[in-house]
Amino acid sequence: MVDTAVRTDLAGPHPPVTITAAAAEEIKRLRNLEKEAPPYLRLGVSAGGCSGMSYTMAFETERHDTDRAFDCHGLTVLVDAQALRYLAGITLDFKGGLMGGGFNFSNPRAKRSCGCGSSFSV
Numbered sequence: 001m002v003d004t005a006v007r008t009d010l011a012g013p014h015p016p017v018t019i020t021a022a023a024a025e026e027i028k029r030l031r032n033l034e035k036e037a038p039p040y041l042r043l044g045v046s047a048g049g050c051s052g053m054s055y056t057m058a059f060e061t062e063r064h065d066t067d068r069a070f071d072c073h074g075l076t077v078l079v080d081a082q083a084l085r086y087l088a089g090i091t092l093d094f095k096g097g098l099m100g101g102g103f104n105f106s107n108p109r110a111k112r113s114c115g116c117g118s119s120f121s122v
Helices: 021-032 081-087
Strands: 017-019 040-047 053-060 067-072 075-080 090-095 102-106 119-121
Touching (some): 017 021, 017 067, 021 090, 075 081
Parallel strands (some): 040 075
Antiparallel strands (some): 040 053, 053 119, 067 075, 090 102
């Protein structure tokens, strides 16, 4: 079941998690390369990286009680409640190309991020 209500502390002009059409297309392409296409995409954070915290992204087959689920371009995106404190308002985009392509996280809560865009601090 995908959450349709947004907690008031996360309310605003944008959904808590946004995935652009380009990122969704690439995620679906990558998911289809898996032996069994996992039903969920998990976004999260972990300690580390040059700015203190790193973004994580992985395919999942299970949903946990602490997860919030969001529908983005036909993908069910899971974010656990703890990570949502850091990721609320985030936009995940994808740019193709030979130089500098890949996934890009845009986080309005980040006070500082590294040059590669994969770590941040709040």
